[in-house]
Amino acid sequence: xxxxxxxxxxxxxxxVKNVSLDILPGEVHALVGENGAGKSTLMKVLAGVxxxxxxxxxxxxxxVKIPTPQAARQLGIFMIHQELSLMPHLTVAQNVFIGREPRxxxxxxxxxxxxxxxxxxxxxxxxxxxxxxxxxxxxxxKQQMVxxxxxxxxxxxxxxxxxxxAALAESEIEELFHLIRQLSRxxxxxxxxxxxxxxxxxxxxxxxxxxxxxxxxTVPTREADIDxxxxxxxxxxxxxxxxxxxxQPSPEVVLExxxxxxxxxxxxxxxxLHRGEILGFAGLMGAGRTEVMRAIFGADRLxxxxxxxxxxxxxxxxxxxxxxxxxxYLSEDRKRYGLTLGMDxxxxxxxxxxxxxxxxLGWMKREATRGIARRIVDRLAIKTPGLQQQVKNxxxxxxxxxxxxxxxxxxxxxxxxxxPTRGIDVGAKSEIYRLxxxxxxxxxxxxxxxxxLPEILRMSHRIVxxxxxxxxxxxxxxxxxxxxxxRYATMRAEPPAAWRPIPAxx
Amino acid sequence: xxxxxxxVHAAGRVVRPESRLRSAATQKILTFGALIGLFxxxxxxxxxxxxxxxxMGILLATTVNGVLALGATFVIITAGIDLSVGTVMTxxxxxxxxxxxxxxxxxxxxLLGGVLTGALAGFANxxxxxxxxxxxxxxxxxxxxxxxxxxLVIAHSKPIYFAQTSIVRGLTMDSVVxxxxxxxxxxxxxxxxxxxxIIASLILxxxxxxxxxxxxxxxxxxTRLSGVNVDFWKTAVYxxxxxxxxxxxxxxxxRLNSAQPALGxxxxxxxxxxxxxxGTSLSGGEGTILGTVIGAFIMSVLTNGxxxxxxxxxxxxxxxGGIVIVAVYADMLRRRQQQGRMLLEGGDQALTQPPxxxxxxxxxxSAGG
Numbered sequence: 104x105x106x107x108x109x110x111x112x113x114x115x116x117x118x119v120k121n122v123s124l125d126i127l128p129g130e131v132h133a134l135v136g137e138n139g140a141g142k143s144t145l146m147k148v149l150a151g152v153x154x155x156x157x158x159x160x161x162x163x164x165x166x167v168k169i170p171t172p173q174a175a176r177q178l179g180i181f182m183i184h185q186e187l188s189l190m191p192h193l194t195v196a197q198n199v200f201i202g203r204e205p206r207x208x209x210x211x212x213x214x215x216x217x218x219x220x221x222x223x224x225x226x227x228x229x230x231x232x233x234x235x236x237x238x239x240x241x242x243x244x245k246q247q248m249v250x251x252x253x254x255x256x257x258x259x260x261x262x263x264x265x266x267x268x269a270a271l272a273e274s275e276i277e278e279l280f281h282l283i284r285q286l287s288r289x290x291x292x293x294x295x296x297x298x299x300x301x302x303x304x305x306x307x308x309x310x311x312x313x314x315x316x317x318x319x320x321t322v323p324t325r326e327a328d329i330d331x332x333x334x335x336x337x338x339x340x341x342x343x344x345x346x347x348x349x350x351q352p353s354p355e356v357v358l359e360x361x362x363x364x365x366x367x368x369x370x371x372x373x374x375x376l377h378r379g380e381i382l383g384f385a386g387l388m389g390a391g392r393t394e395v396m397r398a399i400f401g402a403d404r405l406x407x408x409x410x411x412x413x414x415x416x417x418x419x420x421x422x423x424x425x426x427x428x429x430x431x432y433l434s435e436d437r438k439r440y441g442l443t444l445g446m447d448x449x450x451x452x453x454x455x456x457x458x459x460x461x462x463x464l465g466w467m468k469r470e471a472t473r474g475i476a477r478r479i480v481d482r483l484a485i486k487t488p489g490l491q492q493q494v495k496n497x498x499x500x501x502x503x504x505x506x507x508x509x510x511x512x513x514x515x516x517x518x519x520x521x522x523p524t525r526g527i528d529v530g531a532k533s534e535i536y537r538l539x540x541x542x543x544x545x546x547x548x549x550x551x552x553x554x555x556l557p558e559i560l561r562m563s564h565r566i567v568x569x570x571x572x573x574x575x576x577x578x579x580x581x582x583x584x585x586x587x588x589x590r591y592a593t594m595r596a597e598p599p600a601a602w603r604p605i606p607a608x609x
Numbered sequence: 610x611x612x613x614x615x616x617v618h619a620a621g622r623v624v625r626p627e628s629r630l631r632s633a634a635t636q637k638i639l640t641f642g643a644l645i646g647l648f649x650x651x652x653x654x655x656x657x658x659x660x661x662x663x664x665m666g667i668l669l670a671t672t673v674n675g676v677l678a679l680g681a682t683f684v685i686i687t688a689g690i691d692l693s694v695g696t697v698m699t700x701x702x703x704x705x706x707x708x709x710x711x712x713x714x715x716x717x718x719x720l721l722g723g724v725l726t727g728a729l730a731g732f733a734n735x736x737x738x739x740x741x742x743x744x745x746x747x748x749x750x751x752x753x754x755x756x757x758x759x760x761l762v763i764a765h766s767k768p769i770y771f772a773q774t775s776i777v778r779g780l781t782m783d784s785v786v787x788x789x790x791x792x793x794x795x796x797x798x799x800x801x802x803x804x805x806x807i808i809a810s811l812i813l814x815x816x817x818x819x820x821x822x823x824x825x826x827x828x829x830x831x832t833r834l835s836g837v838n839v840d841f842w843k844t845a846v847y848x849x850x851x852x853x854x855x856x857x858x859x860x861x862x863x864r865l866n867s868a869q870p871a872l873g874x875x876x877x878x879x880x881x882x883x884x885x886x887x888g889t890s891l892s893g894g895e896g897t898i899l900g901t902v903i904g905a906f907i908m909s910v911l912t913n914g915x916x917x918x919x920x921x922x923x924x925x926x927x928x929x930g931g932i933v934i935v936a937v938y939a940d941m942l943r944r945r946q947q948q949g950r951m952l953l954e955g956g957d958q959a960l961t962q963p964p965x966x967x968x969x970x971x972x973x974x975s976a977g978g
Contacts, residue, residue, distance in 0.1 A: 192827040193820075193823055
């Protein structure tokens with residue numbers, strides 16, 4: 104099967120540009136690239152979730168149209184999405200046969216038959232599962248096996264897996280790889296999207312690297328050098344402007360966290376943050392960066408761990424406690440968690456610090472709020488027709504400034520910026536950068552989570568890299584490069600013998 | 610060789626499904642236990658409670674709410690809601706009486722017309738929700754008000770009596786069993802409830818409709834992507850719910866020997882309460898008919914027992930309200946515990962959605978809806 108010159112764009116973004124790719128029967132074809140490189144979009148075109156704007160798909164020597172997922176399945180193409188698409192309250196067999204149940208008299212489902220057929224299918228794959236088990240009671244790994252069994256029940260010849268190992272433990276990954284090898288021996292072509300470069304050598308036959316919606320190269324795994332693959336993944340022109348770091352931060356520790364743990368999303372995280380410092384948090388999506396910050400901010404419960412502000416142990420049970428202790432958190436999803444979109448600029452700016460503006464019986468001091476809102480709007484150069492403008496009518500960059508302004512009014516000493524420039528244009532980005540630098544100069548301690556490597560490199564004094572809920576590395580501004588960060592970010596928390604990490608920095 | 614390896618591997622993990630199942634069973638036992646508990650308490654508190662006449666009274670009082678709750682169970686399993694079951698019941702009763710008394714149709718045909726009226730109203734709900742994409746809460750609210758108004762219009766705001774057809778009342782209030790076994794005068798209506806419950810249970814457990822109801826409530830988008838015509842099956846579920854409302858209407862008309870057009874508001878909430886007490890999740894995907902029947906009985910035993918103890922009717926309502934909240938709270942606690950366990954053990958949370966505000970929000974919405 105092959106693609107020729109596939110393109111797909113969404114409003115404002117060209118997600119996949121002119122990509123051509125072949126998938127051979129029986130091969131395991133790994134697809135790698137940074138977040139947003141277009142891997143998933145490309146595969147969703149193949150699986151009928153998206154229709155391409157241009158290009159065509161050739162399957163078994165003949166051109167095909169794939170308008171829907173059902174059409175893809177009929178052809179023998181099955182995609183296992185990252186968010187598994189199972190019905191958790193149904194049993195394994197019910198999930199495998201959903202939409203295709205054998206019936207008596209057109210109405211009564213023949214459960215005995217679907218159980219029997221599923222049992223045969225599972226036996227064929229050597230999967231020790233009971234078809235009558237409810238899917239919700241299975242581990243993610245087992246649920247994935249159910250999806251694979253479902254894919255095979257359609258006699259699929261091309262199986263696309265989007266980051267199948269993202270939620271699996273090491274022993275489970277071995278089981279999955281075993282299953283994948285078994286399938287490829289049967290001639291099933293497998294496309295394997297992954298962020299874990301250590302897996303490439305273990306499972307794939309060929310590697311295709313994508314970046315910015317383009318295919319950079321396809322190489323046989325045997326000849327591939329992982330460092331070369333990393334270079335291809337990040338290889339964009341390094342940021343135009345030189346890093347514009349403010350003066351060195353003071354040695355004074357403002358925030359320290361020790362041994363944070365939360366289920367299997369945060370695994371023993373410890374770090375320090377200094378006054379006047381911008382600490383970058385790098386990592387791939389799902390590495391646990393946001394989870395750590397939410398936990399520190401009191402938005403999620405912690406299993407264990409200690410948080411110190413200025414050396415004093417604090418217990419933060421709610422965002423209210425966090426604000427009281429001088430921690431502000433600017434969510435990555437500002438529309439959902441950062442702003443009340445239907446309210447005006449002024450109300451949003453004072454929302455996190457209303458207590459400061461309350462008079463007798465909770466009466467709001469409008470003069471005071473209006474005054475401070477006007478000062479913030481001037482200082483951050485928020486472009487709005489007036490203080491009474493609803494926030495939803497502002498541009499993304501200006502909305503982000505309102506969120507920043509909100510925390511300036513609250514006057515917290517520690518500010519956590521979660522993806523501060525996501526979805527805003529270049530001009531607004533540099534304004535946000537300038538603002539971050541200015542805040543650091545004023546002595547605020549700043550944590551910046553960002554998935555954009557150039558941004559992290561440009562802004563941070565120090566960079567902490569997370570992978571799978573753990574901190575896997577820490578780099579100073581001087582020693583950090585995109586390649587080094589990427590290595591740490593794709594490192595397994597418990598590296599297998601075949602994968603030696605580069606020595607940690609002293 | 611490798612097959613052996615992986616089966617050994619799995620054996621170590623088989624424990625968990627069982628513990629989860631056990632806890633689902635615990636839930637059902639708890640609900641049933643609550644019903645038994647109420648029985649014991651009221652029996653001790655009053656000598657009149659455990660008498661044949663009073664037990665018949667409880668059974669009879671459960672028939673209408675029980676039948677309505679059966680239909681509501683299907684809807685709630687799809688993660689939907691039907692606020693119209695009460696007034697659709699009334700409209701069905703009015704239409705049945707209209708057909709029989711004013712049109713002079715044969716009794717059985719007229720009553721069938723009543724049931725079909727319910728089906729039609731349910732179909733209207735289904736189309737509005739699946740095709741017009743109006744949220745179930747709003748769509749069924751509209752049909753609820755429409756049915757209420759239509760009932761009053763058709764009946765000219767007055768009761769319609771089955772004056773010439775005395776047979777109607779006998780359909781529910783006579784006792785076929787009593788005529789066979791003297792002394793065991795269980796009204797027919799009670800058997801209609803149990804009959805309907807058995808049929809509902811079979812539909813839910815054995816047919817494609819029940820299967821897709823669970824699938825839609827479990828993960829609607831995944832169901833759609835599996836090639837299931839979700840719109841069709843949703844419409845079918847609401848239509849089925851309408852059939853049960855229609856049946857409820859015919860039963861109440863027969864019991865009162867008349868159609869009372871002003872009746873019906875508030876019945877939908879009782880039905881939803883019974884479903885919820887019975888352990889069906891308002892966020893969809895889970896529920897049983899047996900649970901709903903037990904839930905309906907808990908409500909009528911409670912009402913009956915409190916009345917025997919001379920608790921004012923107003924206070925009976927307050928207590929019932931408390932029970933609903935306690936039942937759902939207990940269920941939430943059970944779920945949260947389970948989830949906490951899952952999180953600590955690792956794995957599994959991918960399907961149960963990320964922890965955090967979204968979940969809380971969802972829980973809030975569904976509990977409110």
